[in-house]
Amino acid sequence: MKNKFMKIYENISKQILDGRLIAGDMLPSENELAESHSASRETIRKALKMLSEDGYIHKVQGKGSIVLEMKRLDFPVSGLVSFKELTQKMGERAKTYVETFEKINPSPALQEALKQTEDELVWKVIRVREIDGERIILDKDFLAEKYVPLLTIDICRKSIYEYLEEDLGLSIGFAKKEITIEEPTKEDRKLLDLEGFHSIVVVKSHVYLDNASLFQFTESRHRPDKFRFVDFARRK
Amino acid sequence: MKNKFMKIYENISKQILDGRLIAGDMLPSENELAESHSASRETIRKALKMLSEDGYIHKVQGKGSIVLEMKRLDFPVSGLVSFKELTQKMGERAKTYVETFEKINPSPALQEALKQTEDELVWKVIRVREIDGERIILDKDFLAEKYVPLLTIDICRKSIYEYLEEDLGLSIGFAKKEITIEEPTKEDRKLLDLEGFHSIVVVKSHVYLDNASLFQFTESRHRPDKFRFVDFARRK
DNA sequence: TTGACTAACTTGTATATACAAGTTAGTCTA
DNA sequence: TAGACTAACTTGTATATACAAGTTAGTCAA
Numbered sequence: 001m002k003n004k005f006m007k008i009y010e011n012i013s014k015q016i017l018d019g020r021l022i023a024g025d026m027l028p029s030e031n032e033l034a035e036s037h038s039a040s041r042e043t044i045r046k047a048l049k050m051l052s053e054d055g056y057i058h059k060v061q062g063k064g065s066i067v068l069e070m071k072r073l074d075f076p077v078s079g080l081v082s083f084k085e086l087t088q089k090m091g092e093r094a095k096t097y098v099e100t101f102e103k104i105n106p107s108p109a110l111q112e113a114l115k116q117t118e119d120e121l122v123w124k125v126i127r128v129r130e131i132d133g134e135r136i137i138l139d140k141d142f143l144a145e146k147y148v149p150l151l152t153i154d155i156c157r158k159s160i161y162e163y164l165e166e167d168l169g170l171s172i173g174f175a176k177k178e179i180t181i182e183e184p185t186k187e188d189r190k191l192l193d194l195e196g197f198h199s200i201v202v203v204k205s206h207v208y209l210d211n212a213s214l215f216q217f218t219e220s221r222h223r224p225d226k227f228r229f230v231d232f233a234r235r236k
Numbered sequence: 237m238k239n240k241f242m243k244i245y246e247n248i249s250k251q252i253l254d255g256r257l258i259a260g261d262m263l264p265s266e267n268e269l270a271e272s273h274s275a276s277r278e279t280i281r282k283a284l285k286m287l288s289e290d291g292y293i294h295k296v297q298g299k300g301s302i303v304l305e306m307k308r309l310d311f312p313v314s315g316l317v318s319f320k321e322l323t324q325k326m327g328e329r330a331k332t333y334v335e336t337f338e339k340i341n342p343s344p345a346l347q348e349a350l351k352q353t354e355d356e357l358v359w360k361v362i363r364v365r366e367i368d369g370e371r372i373i374l375d376k377d378f379l380a381e382k383y384v385p386l387l388t389i390d391i392c393r394k395s396i397y398e399y400l401e402e403d404l405g406l407s408i409g410f411a412k413k414e415i416t417i418e419e420p421t422k423e424d425r426k427l428l429d430l431e432g433f434h435s436i437v438v439v440k441s442h443v444y445l446d447n448a449s450l451f452q453f454t455e456s457r458h459r460p461d462k463f464r465f466v467d468f469a470r471r472k
Numbered sequence: 473t474t475g476a477c478t479a480a481c482t483t484g485t486a487t488a489t490a491c492a493a494g495t496t497a498g499t500c501t502a
Numbered sequence: 503t504a505g506a507c508t509a510a511c512t513t514g515t516a517t518a519t520a521c522a523a524g525t526t527a528g529t530c531a532a
Contacts, residue, residue: 040517058409058448061483062524066448173294177467181460198434199460212294212302224417224435231413276487297513298494
């Protein structure tokens, strides 16, 4: 909330989310917005570019910016959000159970996934996510000990990301994710409520710190009926 | 290829794709790039911002831009690409069969999805995509007749998008997609090779023209073993 | 009426400048 | 030696200006 263009972005996005601006409306021109926000046109353009990237508006050269329909997403896996952040929006309906918590010598496959050497250790955390009484998601996290020297089972019960960012001062930069569909394993069947389901959605993520060093590999396994991924894509 | 920052983007992205720049390398500073490309720093920054958004590089304030690992994606559904564009990269291994081709009075649900009035007609096209002899994908397209007055079965066999963009001069702007997992329908089982599979990946898309008018609704149904979605996400 | 043209808007691109903020390496001091 | 400091880099933000390119509405002439 410190940058000028971020404030403008938030100002306009809020107007769209709460209905003061509705789909089909045209925004004021960039020059008018610059005037009314006491900013230069380039600063307005930065804010509008972000709004456009996030699917709030669409810009047409020579015409202006048109407001798009923004559906509120119930349960998105898009972007880079932690389960804790999701559950905060869901109130007290979500619980986390820590099934496994240990420091291990990584297998060759895991060494490869985390780009580690043989002697570097890895935290292994397996957690079950329960929503409305149903065990829906199985999260398997592997964190490089060299970036996270200390971890406790209590932190895992709450939020690892919160601990990393607020206590350790690590700042997460970006992630590469891959979504595939697999057959449920015995472990999936044991830990999740999968009666009547024949497949499981697997989201594998490589998570990097802000300085571009790989520090975490995560496999998140979702029951298919509760999985929904929403994407906004621009042509070229 | 006309914009200066696009040329710079392509120049650098090619260097990353063909290995002249490899993961971990630092790019020259923005001032050096401005000098060597005879451009202003702001123009360089536009190109670097695009590279960063597309996952080629990561920028760190005070340090510079670091090259990331770019895996070549075999079969991505990310972004906004047509099946034709995908198959061009796959050579002659892909075929398309048109199962249904008709102009219909849309059902209420379809009217809603396409935001049409009662008297407006809709093209309905159902196509099966075969890859390496296996029928993998079922594409159900619904196009508003008001934007696409003429369509032929021959166009559907080739590429609808190519026809829209090159012959009709329509320019596709953006799309909203939703990925879910469902049980296969009888139609899925009849038209696709689904022996031994118990679920199907459904990608529903609302496609908009460049002037932000909704003109197409598509449901693309994928056999789960051949589905893979790759995503690059930045924090905040 | 029709069509060509134009004027006045809109957004897109490119440049220059200034300063803020983060990183790094070396230097100086206690 | 250890720590504080600084200078010289890096990227981030904000502004101003100029012109290109697309859209729209109105005017004027055939």
